[in-house]
Amino acid sequence: MNADYAELFHALLPETALVCGALFILFFDILWARHHSTDRLRFAVMLGLLGLASAAYLAIDGGTPGPQFGGVLMLDMMTLVSRVGVFALGALTLALLPGTTRLRHSAEFIAIVLFATAGFSLMAASNQLLLGFLALELASLSLYILAGFDKSRPESAEAGLKYYLLGGMSSAFLLFGFSLLYGLTGSIELTHIAMALHQTSMTPLLAIALVMVLVAFGFKAAAAPFHLWAPDVYQGAPAPATALIASASKVAGFTLFIRLLWPGLHDVAGSIASTSAPSGWLTIVAVLSAASLLLGNLGALAQSNVRRLLAYSAIAHTGVMMLGLGVIARAGQGPILYYTITYGLATVGAFGVIAVVDANGGCQRLTDLVGLHKRSPLLAGCLLVFILSLAGVPPLAGFFGKFAIFTAAFQLGGISGPAGWLALLAIAMSAIGLYYYLIILKQALIVQPTDVVAPIKLPLPAAFALFTAAVLLITLGVFPSPLLGLF
């Protein structure tokens, strides 16, 4: 490895900006802001947004594309899109905070959001097992803290602990899988691993390594049957933290595993194009996808808590993303990244609405949304866009993402193989999914409140963030080519 530290420095500028921003927020808070309690949150949010904006600028502007620092990092279009995506989702999360949170220590919350985003950004760029693992851990540890951040509610502590214990276990699985991969191939560089795997065939040990890695992936992405943490965490964590866990962490996680699985392990991928094709890790992905589609959609039907409902919907969406991961061989990374990013936008939006309603009298049960159209028409209108996008109704972005993935799945081998079957299953399940999404909208837009409801005063930054997310979902849905055409 030729250690060119200037190259490393350039490649890591966005992360540097984020970490510096986070530290500056903490210093600023201790030295000045804590004496000005009314402006404390506002300044921290502004500094956080500034950090994210400069990171996005540096990500777009800086660095020559290609492998960096001897192949430890990879700067390509996927890195760029994924980085900008997580920065945008992080910024939306931050903008939701003023007026919606009663968290004490809000500056710390924002600093940790920036640390998590730095982790996501590293996950998007890493091209090596060890760095990938460390980036994932940086992001995960930040998210555990964010989940348990609300010290006034025991549910939050429960969410944090549950997330931490299960997440820690999945990290152990991942590390075990990585160590086996290292043992088998003699390298932690994805390019070297790919070359080594090219010359070997499937062995039992390799199979174990792949299972370990995919189990961990399933945990992190909340794919059934490793989804059990998701409903509890989504329900217990503060709504802005949930927004980040559900959106940006998914984008980064999928980017990391796309890079690990496709360029790194593609020789043992197998195929899901037909039944007679050889099996590899794609078989496991297909099983995870089918299980998530079924469990997520059917589980969501029974929910009466809106956060748990969205958690099950997230599991269902993971099922579609897993299918998107499977069709990369045919369609490239475009559809899957488009899908995760637009899903992230819709989810941040939905949890943003929940956060605002939560700050105005609580939002746990579905019935807490009753009368939203009277309390705040803008909020209700945005929720309509977010939920319909999650449901996959055109012309919103959620529909086009599904459409692109299904098209690729059918192109992979018609319905003669698992890819086509999964696409059929996903289409059938999205008809079922419409039911629970309409239930949410029914509560928010149709049911008349029995007594007088207080109007919601929508804070300006939150209104701006939600409106931006809704407009983006419509624009990306009507004109998907600018994002898809990047790949």
Add this chain to the structure above:
Amino acid sequence: MTLLPYTIYLSFAGALLSLAAGKRSAAAARAVALLTAVVCTGISLAAAFEFKPIAGLQTLVDLPWIATPAIHYHLAVDGISMTLIVLTGLAATAGILFSWNIEERTGEFFAFYLALIGGVYGVFMSADAFLFFVFYEIAIVPKYFLIANWGSTNREYGAMKLALYSFAGSGLVLAGLVWTYAVGSATGAPITFGLDDLARAALTLPAHDQIIIFALVFFGFATLAGLFPLHTWAPTGHVAAPTGASMLLAGVVMKLGAYGCLRVALPLFPVGFAYWQTTIAWLAVIGIIYAGLVALVQQDFKFVIGYSSVSHMGFVMLGLVAANERAASGAVLQMFSHGVIAGLLFAVVGRMVYERTHTRQLDALTAMPLHRLLPCAAFTFVLAGLASMGMPGFSGFPAELTILIGTWQMSPLLGLIAAVGVLVAAAFTLRAIQVSFFGKTGRAGPLGPPDREPEPAARPAAEGVIAFPVAPYPPITWPEKLGTMLLLGATVLIGLKPDLLLNWIIPALQSPAFHAVLKGGSL
């Protein structure tokens, strides 16, 4: 002609505008909605005068939209879509006139209403399967809100059932279309989602696959067209919907399904069509008879009309699969005719009668001398009923006659059974007229004091007769009269001169795209 795409854009813009106007006053929202609908109708009528019927689609707009998968923003019309675009304009305008009394959340009502209309216009102009699908789904979602929020009887159930049926049906369509595209792209030749490209791709499908894909696409669309046994959403949805929405549902939304069958399913998959033709024809005939018989025994006035819609849509489906030019042109004519007549019937039942008497139970209505209390409604309903039965002079007659003749050419047995369906339609319509409006006919002459019913309080409930107010109901308003005249005028005009539409429809059917449809799938 070139302005025709603006019907789509104006409808969506009108939806946003009436949402904003509704914040100020209900009247403003109404005005915006009516203006939008009238302008769109004007554009479509102007285009209709200019329209030169030729075989094949006449492109209005064709822009590349999405690169991969290749999708064009391709709008085009032929005589069939022109017919339905004019129908949409008429039905939308009349529906707004009959929704004039919506007071609650008026702006939102018309926003959903116009969004639905925009989607419908879009479907009728799409020449690209993806675009078709997008507009088709845009038309589905507003229906849920229109019914669940402004509806009556069991509205949340009806709305959800309708939304899920439609969405499931469109899921089948999506699967079929994407599969076809995938097969076409596997050959390596460049392919778009354009209907003509998909038709070429479908030719390369093995027969077995084509049979399955045809079933997916056809039955997906047929769900929305109310083909037996996929029709069960229709009566409950129609009954639950507010008047304007049920006029649209029966008037144009069910036509979306039938149009999808004609434009997409039948031409693209001839082998599948040949395989399924007999089954579909039998289902259509069963639907005609079954729904007619069910309508005959309904107690809820609106359910009578709801089932009659299913029965009449059975004629459309029968005409489509009878595989000859006469039946197919009759089917398109029937789409227009039923759109107008069903709108009229729902307007009378939902707006003129139910909004005033607050009951739709035939038992209750029969106790009222409605022909005296609401003479205008009775007059309209008798005319609309005659039209619905297929009396000469109204549009239903040439439509059903051509379908029956065409069906006879395919199979005399099916033609015969379907003809019995016409009799059943006469039976349930006459029963509805008699029981609802003329249940308690008194002596002829002016409504004198002896005829007046005693005070409701004086009537013991044990008699089993339902009381009704003595005071006359509010008279039929001007918007209602206007809407009635619009729809009645349309049905009489086409009834007397069906050539107006047939001269558009028949050239369109001679397009090569429909060759297989008119030959029962054999090429």
